[in-house]
Amino acid sequence: MDLPAAGERAPLPVRAGFVLALGVLAGLTVPVGTSPPPGGALLVVDLVVAVLSTAAVVPLIAVRPPVRVAVGLAVLAAVSPAATPAATAGALRIARTRPLATAAAVAALGAAAHAVRYAWRPTDGLPFGWWLALVLIAHAALLGWGAYAQSRAALLASLRERARRAEADQESRVAQARSAERTRIAREMHDVLAHRLSLVATTAGAIEFRPDASPERIAAATGVLRSHAHAALEDLREVIGVLRADPEDGRPQPTAADVPCLVAEVRAAGVEVAFHDDLGADPGGSTGRTVYRVVQEGLTNARKHAAGRPVEVRLTGGEEIVVEIVNPTGPGAGAPGSGTGLVGLAERVDLAGGRLEHGPVDGRFRLVAALPWPEGA
Incomplete structure (x- = not known):
């Protein structure tokens, strides 16, 4: 024993x-x-x-x-x-x-x-010789047995500690993944809902400043409001769905091919948009989605901070994809801004391997994103 x-x-x-x-x-x-x-x-x-x-x-x-x-x-x-x-x-x-x-x-x-x-x-x-040999063998066996048991106990303790550290590291990685997912969802909610709600604010501002408009025009504007509010709810459901399933299993995400539809949506809200598409091909995947989000954020900011002013959107393809949105600076439509849209957009572009520049130039606000073509495109 x-x-x-x-x-x-x-x-x-x-x-x-x-x-x-x-x-x-x-x-x-x-x-x-x-x-x-x-x-x-x-x-x-x-x-x-x-x-x-x-x-x-x-x-x-x-x-x-x-x-x-x-x-x-x-x-x-x-x-x-x-x-x-x-x-x-x-x-x-x-x-x-x-x-x-x-x-x-x-x-x-x-x-x-x-x-x-x-x-x-x-x-x-x-005989004494045999007795001494047996005694020496027995004590050597005791010494070896004890040393083996001690080293085995140390090894088991080390393995338990490594398992504990691995479990702690796993929990830390899970927490980081959850935090990253929350940040991604918050960015998606900002990009999607800010666009829709800015359209609502623009249309509502037009009704507010033209109370003398004919009933037909007011009814049409009200219909646009209802349409955009409904679309905002649909977009909100789509973003919240990320919490319940893998994003790749949900609805198809917008890409560069959907930018013309986005521009048409904004034009329908009464914003003058000059659109030039020289991209040539849809990069697809995360790069195409980034192109869409850059245009979306640029149009949203233009409606917020230069309401009623024309906006120019240009997509250019060459050695790299260039997305440029330019609008004159002017009084905003009164829509509140969080101030984090361009920060989140810069992070998105950086993750795609590109670079983002923005700021006033000669009385106009210029937003430019340069993105690399995805491999195989």
Whole structure:
């Protein structure tokens, strides 16, 4: 029977069984430990040593057994064979819980003590040479067993720690992925809803500033408002759907091929847009979606900050894809802005491997994005 290595504590029944087993072995060793069997004073000595060694086993079952107890048991083993079971257990416990040098010293002391005991209480029928060889082999085995158990316990502890760290890293990666997904969804909501709601604001502003318009024109404008509000709700459902499924499993995402429809939508809201499409081919994928979002954000900002002014949109294809939106600066339509649209757009363009420039130039606001063609396009 053996106990766990350092840092571990065996259940109480195991510890109690360990002490009891060594006590029984010590008692059985008294009549058979030497030849002839002890009698008189030697028997008393053996019985006392059996009791003392069994009692000394109790500290050995601690998580980190004291070396002095193992040394004391080795000394008792030089006096009586009744201490041999406890001394053997002490050598093993020290080998399992202490450095190799300390364990080797305790094992060497135990082997020497057994050799000393043979000198004055020999075992009948077993020459000293064989006795010494058996003692040395036994203590070397105890030392090796303890060292192996200690290294195995250290390996298991290391594996548990690595597993704990891997689990913590996995949780951290999951949290980062969730944060990135929330940021992506927020960017999508801004790009989609800002476009729709700016159209609503533009149409509502036209009705507000032309209260004398004919009922037919007001009814038509109201229809446009209803149409854009309905489209905004549909876009909101589409974006929220990202939370429930993989985006690739949902509706098709807009690409550069959908920019003409976007421009037509804006023109229907009363915005003058000059559109030049020299792209030649739809890059598709994330690059095409980025082209669409750049145009969408540029038109949204133009309606917010230069309402009623003409907007020029130009798509150019060459060594790279160039998206340019230009509009004169002027009074806005009163639509509130978060100030993060261009920041999010810059991040989107950067993720696509491109670059984004924007700012006023000669009384006009210019937004330019340059994107690389996707591989194979």
